[in-house]
Amino acid sequence: MPSLQSVISCLSDYDPTALPVAQANRIIGEVVEPVRGVEQLAIRSALDRVLAEDIVSPIDVPAHDNSAMDGYAFSGAALQATQTGEIELEVIGTAYAGAASDSRPGASQAVRIMTGAVMPAGCDTVVPQEFVEVLADGARIRFASDAVRVGDNRRLRGEDLARGQAALSAGRILQPADLGLLASLGVAEVRVRRRLRVAFFSTGDELRSIGEPLDAGCVYDSNRYTLHGMLRRLNVDLIDMGVVRDDPAALEEAFRTACETADAVITSGGVSVGEADYTKQIMARLGDVTFWKIAMRPGRPMAFGRIASNGHDALLFGLPGNPVAVMVTFYHFVRAALHRQMGASVPPLPLMRVRSAQAIRKKPGRTEYQRGVLAQVADGNWEVRVTGQQGSGVLRSMSEANCFIVLGHDQDSVKTGDLVEVMLFDGLV
Template identity: 40%
Template sequence: MITPQNNPAIPDICHQPGLTRLEDALRIAFDEVNIRATVMEAPISNCYGAILRKDIVARVDVPSADNSAMDGYAFCHADLQELVGTGDAQITVGGVSLAGHPFAGKIPQGQAIRIATGASIPDGADCIIIQENVTANADETLLIVSRDVIAKTVLHQHIRRRGEDVVTGVVVLPAGKRLRPQDIAVAAGQGYQSLPISRPLSVAVFSTGDELAKPGDPLPPGGIYDSNRFAMIGMLRACGCEVTDLGLLADDFDVLKSALKDAAETHDVIMTSGGVSVGKADLLKPVVDSLGEIQAWKLAIKPGKPLMRGRIGDCVVIGLPGNPVSVMVSGLLYAVPLLLHMMGAAEAVCTPVRLPAIAGFDFKRGTGRREWLRARLAQDDDGNWLAIPYHSASSGMLSSMVWAEGLIEIAEDCGQVKKGDTVLYLPFGGLQAF
């Protein structure tokens, strides 16, 4: 087990011996676990949410030519300047420029060209007057332009310049990015039909606990339905993994050993829920130790302290706690970033969004572990956004995650929060598995 006590490179800021701070645990994991996902070329329509593995370079300028930002009329600014102070002007319309059908030739001196949004600017034109600011006759061959409009027209007005959005040769999408709809659109706008992305990691998932029952089965005395497995599957699929559901496994050493041995041979990762604490029925840790090695155990976090990372051969094993809120919090803040790293994601992609918010609560606790409170934002009478925690900190209340819209982060050395203090708020929308 790697801790500050046996690795001097890790700062020992936790008050509880043997616990590792979250960012230190992730840094160690990123160093010890290589990128596992291979690269594949996929059609851009299949790349949403995938991790990009190579820089994408612009092939064309955007726009590819100077074009109009508005529907209106193209002019030579110098021609208009000659009309300043002469009163309202009557100007002939010498042609039309449409998107995909540009005006051929040079704008005739002293004339205007009818132009549509996105259409190329005619040769010799260098400003646009929008159609609402002129009066045209019925067949749009003649314009009346008021002296005020002429006086206010400036050079390059309402013109998008070639390359003002994207210049050929620049990196438009960096490697390591998780591809969003706008990213796919930019790639398509550069003519890319396919992109180099990570193949999904293969992850085997199961829950342990003799008290668990499958949804739909009769509940045994004192039993509960397994919900953790479905939370894990959802988080894994949301971050781009292919999941094999191994179901429920009994609290039996030989059963667990056989299942993990088989899964490790055919999967990149095994993720489990339960069995990682120190009770007699918590067998996952000794099973992994018998097949491979434990590389990290116990983090200075709440909820989710009994979290394990190990390996069996080349397969990474992540053991999440048994309490449902602990599964989700430790899954979102440790397991998902590690999986994204294994798929080649950039560090920024692996880091949750943290926003400042005003505490709408008082809170007191002992220090030593970083803690996350399930929370949502609410506006006060002055329009300020306040972070409001759930009424209970119990890690067994899964419904609190349904109520919540994010997490309030309490640092290891913070023992008290007062109303009005600034706190860090992690919206679920800024976590990669939501």
């Protein structure tokens, strides 16, 4: 796999003190490679796992032309032959789902048919039973010739999937509908990428875990809980290493332990200007790591690279210490990188353009992720407003929001009523 430094050396405009968001994501994308481990699972156990190989349909689905509803099957030629606007047919039998019909209706005959039943020979059209008048003798039916067209209500053999057609592609994160699709093909087991292992810890002497007394100048560690929740959404194996104090020996031991047990390591704190130099020194000493000041708000400081210990290596994401900055950098850098490391093909989430309910101050030269509330207003349009104070330590701004207001790198201030881009939390968080 390419080294971080080799990727960076190919960039003519690389500036680690003012790195645009897009360039940081490009660098990360070129360094990260999928894990190689694969395992075979029963489809009931494969939900949210990453498919390791294409699934090719071994059969036609459906296996035969069949009826899409309860009604009467007949030859559509009868619709073209009528002169009166009405069709009257003799009913010569019934076709049930799960059994082939031996009825062979003629030009003026029909077969009573149930949903999913194989179409009888010579039949290509089904008239729904609610459009049909059953005549007194029960052996004949009548319906208007314009009630159906030729071919209506017939499902063709292989119209869902044809034998040999790709049903699911490698890299797909399997969803409930996919499990049903696999079952419809008779596929009992699938090969999936092994589950990613992610270790995470917080750094700082001021941090306390829940349940510990909160001394003067100390705060409860919220970052591990948000990281735990965000990682759970990705269906990875979690290694929570707690809070690591600002001590060189303790930090190095934590980094080595994490590296030797996980595929990726995520830390919060210790990468900002003014924080303990030995944190950065340990990160750099253990591998190919660079430290960035990303042109974004919140979440400017970040470390990224690969660390190694005792023959093991892992990706490293050193995130800022402020709670909102941790979440923003995770969603806009780490999430996509972990998907790639999992072997998952996940397209970027779409951005919506909606009206801003207020003016927003913004300087060109950085990307901003304001926390917003998107709602439909009286005129039927969608409008977004910020969730009050936007400081990187105000975690309530994330809790109250349902979207990011994404203000691009070159964008200036926003006026009330201007269109802005938003990224919904639905599907992200």
